Amino acid sequence: MSKNTTREKILQRCFEAMEVVGFEALRADKEVLNLNISKGALYHYFPTKLDIGYAMVDEIIKPMYEKKWSDLIDRSEGIANSVYELIENEKNNATEKKILRGDVLYNLMLEMSGVDAKFRQKLEEVLELQVRILQKAILAGKNCNEIKSGVDSRSMSYLLIGQLHGCYAIAKTRASKDVFTSMVSGLQKQLIDVLYVNDPSRSAQRASVASA
Amino acid sequence: MSKNTTREKILQRCFEAMEVVGFEALRADKEVLNLNISKGALYHYFPTKLDIGYAMVDEIIKPMYEKKWSDLIDRSEGIANSVYELIENEKNNATEKKILRGDVLYNLMLEMSGVDAKFRQKLEEVLELQVRILQKAILAGKNCNEIKSGVDSRSMSYLLIGQLHGCYAIAKTRASKDVFTSMVSGLQKQLIDVLYVNDPSRSAQRASVASA
């Protein structure tokens, strides 16, 4: 699968550290030293620190966020439920630790967009990737009458992703997982009014009752 | 008004620099040097860099955000319109430069909440200040039947503030003021469905027609 395991070990380790402390506070040399990899190897694969950042976005973060929304790719029905459940997942996957760290991508966006143009562009790509998936899904949802015809798929996609971001940001400063889940629940309620033709939370109930 | 102008000059200058580059990237000594103030003076007033940060939050940022929502304080009618217009202001005040920088408070929240506990606590205070104002206003809006009775004032306040945050974050990475205004417009549309009894954008039209 992968020809070079050293490079990948470096990248993975740096990513894990960066998830916790952010990019600027990442000390790549110290991280790889803990893997018994020398500074020479590090700078062999990544000429500058920014190159580590670029690679993290392209090779780890981008696939990660594509996978996150992958349930919506090329679907033609059940879209409203899938969107609802993906947001539900966001709550279920939250832990106190994760909330204190915040969302890696969102953190990077705020930290690096203004610092380095290429970094910003790469983060924008990840953002666009998600928006396009959501947009296509919402469009399909409108076609099969699961999603209200009045909504603009593109701006709704941006808004939804932005709203999730907002939940992470507030919850991080409140340092509370409960704040996060309650905000996401509030978001879901709004979407039931604004986005869905039928209430997906009830459909989910019906489905679980039917399967019981 | 203020006894010590040197301290205030330092604080103001550091704040302006921090707005642009963030807190960790702030070089306080170099900033004050450009004011012809020495390092000695700087460390006389602020023993550590964090103390500058704390003072910035308490003395500049907190009043700034209180003022931002001040139209809502102790109101008993016209609340829906005021909320709508405050959000409208957010669009009108946006410039390309501001969007690239993002919102100072939101930037600080993401940057510093995980770094220093006291910093996080102070940022939380500013957040809570805004939430309380909004919450009280929404409650009053429900009482005078301008805001739908179903909404929970506290979680709606959090969500609204978080949603604005999301608009800033996305627009910063897209590096586009247009993205910001269109996202905020989308947010307003959602609120018309979810929050208001009557459509405040139409009330605004009616008001401007009536005054003509």
Add this chain to the structure above:
DNA sequence: ATTTTTACATACTAGTTGGTATATTTGCTG
């Protein structure tokens, strides 16, 4: 008037940061 405290100014510094320079080892190709 003298002591004490506040408000600054200047010079220095320990630790860190993101690297280089250079040497050595490994693995592959002919």
Add this chain to the structure above:
DNA sequence: CAGCAAATATACCAACTAGTATGTAAAAAT
């Protein structure tokens, strides 16, 4: 197996960062 490039190790380093240490002038207290 010679020879060459890729991979890794080790030692060094200049710039920077957030301060200290120390000294002095002026204001305030006694």
